[in-house]
Structures are given as structure tokens and as C-alpha cells.
Amino acid sequence: ETGVTQSPTHLIKTRGQQVTLRCSSQSGHNTVSWYQQALGQGPQFIFQYYREEENGRGNFPPRFSGLQFPNYSSELNVNALELDDSALYLCASSLLDSRDTFGSGTRLTVV
Amino acid sequence: GESVGLHLPTLSVQEGDNSIINCAYSNSASDYFIWYKQESGKGPQFIIDIRSNMDKRQGQRVTVLLNKTVKHLSLQIAATQPGDSAVYFCAERRGGSYIPTFGRGTSLIVHP
Numbered sequence: 001e002t003g004v005t006q007s008p009t010h011l012i013k014t015r016g017q018q019v020t021l022r023c024s025s026q027s028g029h030n031t032v033s034w035y036q037q038a039l040g041q042g043p044q045f046i047f048q049y050y051r052e053e054e055n056g057r058g059n060f061p062p063r064f065s066g067l068q069f070p071n072y073s074s075e076l077n078v079n080a081l082e083l084d085d086s087a088l089y090l091c092a093s094s095l096l097d098s099r100d101t102f103g104s105g106t107r108l109t110v111v
Numbered sequence: 112g113e114s115v116g117l118h119l120p121t122l123s124v125q126e127g128d129n130s131i132i133n134c135a136y137s138n139s140a141s142d143y144f145i146w147y148k149q150e151s152g153k154g155p156q157f158i159i160d161i162r163s164n165m166d167k168r169q170g171q172r173v174t175v176l177l178n179k180t181v182k183h184l185s186l187q188i189a190a191t192q193p194g195d196s197a198v199y200f201c202a203e204r205r206g207g208s209y210i211p212t213f214g215r216g217t218s219l220i221v222h223p
Contacts, residue, residue: 004154042200042213043155056209090154097209099145102154 002027004103006091012109013081021076021106023091031055032074033100034066035090043090049074050096078108086110123220130191132217134184134201141203145211146175146186150197158186158199188219196221 005024031050035043045058049068063079092100142163147155161168161175174187198218202211
């Protein structure tokens with residue numbers, strides 16, 4: 001059974017740029033959630049995708065967007081990057097209404 | 112605002128001791144609680160969960176206690192080992208919502 005994999009593991013971007021982060025969900029899972037984890041903080045829910053549609057969203061601006069593909073993999077896109085977007089971005093997969101299985105994250109640094 | 116929080120940011124224990132990590136929540140509508148362990152460089156790993164219709168649940172070396180009267184959750188780790196060193200998060204979900212809210216986390220340090 002393959003777990004949740006994320007790419008890239010680390011990324012450095014310049015303020016104002018756009019970034020795409022990728023996630024492959026665990027085999028058998030149909031739901032993907034994305035979280036932002038700032039240093040020293042708990043993960044903050046960004047949004048969830050189920051059957052290729054957004055199924056819930058946290059308190060993040062529209063420049064955070066996502067996609068889920070038919071194979072249940074997912075992308076997180078962030079436009080107009082700001083310094084405060086520097087964080088660990090976690091992807092988690094699950095069956096709907098079940099607990100999340102997390103990947104190891106992508107460390108994004110905005111300079 | 113309503114939130115999930117932890118009483119202690121850092122807990123240091125000796126190997127073999129029992130550890131207790133506490134968590135407070137303020138939303139009485141929360142009906143599902145999860146404890147996660149996060150090691151350095153990794154994502155959170157599920158440890159144990161409990162629903163609001165229970166007040167205690169046991170796993171392997173871990174026990175979660177839920178006190179709905181005072182809105183308090185605790186994680187007990189028996190015979191703590193160096194491999195238990197990590198940051199522990201509690202998370203809660205409110206009834207009818209898929210969105211979990213995480214607390215800030217407690218760093219557990221186990222000294223050999």
C-alpha cells in the first residue's frame with residue numbers, strides 16, 4: 001500500500017510568483033485535503049477535494065486554489081506569493097469523513 | 112473565538128515514565144477528537160481518536176480521556192520511550208463538518 005507522497009520536498013520562490021504543489025493520495029482514498037503549517041504551529045486547513053470538487057474551505061484567500069484529478073491526485077496552487085506564505089504545506093488523503101493520512105509535506109520558502 | 116489549545120508547549124520526561132499531554136477545547140459542538148504525533152521532517156501521524164459519546168479509549172501504550180464537562184482532552188503515554196519524542200497535536204471536528212481544527216502542539220522530549 002503506497003502512502004501519501006508530495007512533491008517537491010523543498011521549494012524557494014520569490015514574492016509575487018506562483019507555485020504549484022503536487023500530491024498523490026494513498027491507494028483507495030478518494031478525498032484529499034491540504035493544510036498549511038507555519039513554524040511552531042498546528043496545521044491549518046486550507047481546503048478539501050472530493051470527487052474532483054471542493055468540499056470545504058478554511059479561512060484562506062482565493063489566491064489559494066486546488067484541483068483533484070480522476071486518479072484522486074491533487075494540486076495546490078498559490079498565486080501572488082507573499083512572505084507569510086512560507087510554511088510547510090501538508091497534503092492528506094482519506095475516505096470521506098474518515099481520518100486523514102498525511103504526507104511529509106512541501107517546505108515552501110518565499111523570499 | 113472558539114479554539115483548540117494546549118496547556119504546555121514542552122514536556123520533558125525520563126524514559127520509562129508515563130506522559131500526559133493535555134488539550135482544551137471551547138466548542139461544545141465538537142464531537143470527534145484526534146491525537147496526532149509529528150516527528151521532525153514528517154507529516155502528522157494518527158495515534159488515537161475518540162468520539163464525544165465516549166470518555167475513554169485505549170490503544171497500544173496510549174489512552175485518550177475526554178471530559179466534556181470541562182471541555183478537556185488528554186493523551187496518556189505509558190512507559191515513554193525515546194522514540195516517542197515528537198510534537199503532539201490534538202484536533203477536533205465539529206458536528207457535521209469535515210474541517211478539523213488543530214491545536215498548537217506540545218513538544219514531548221524523552222530523556223534516556
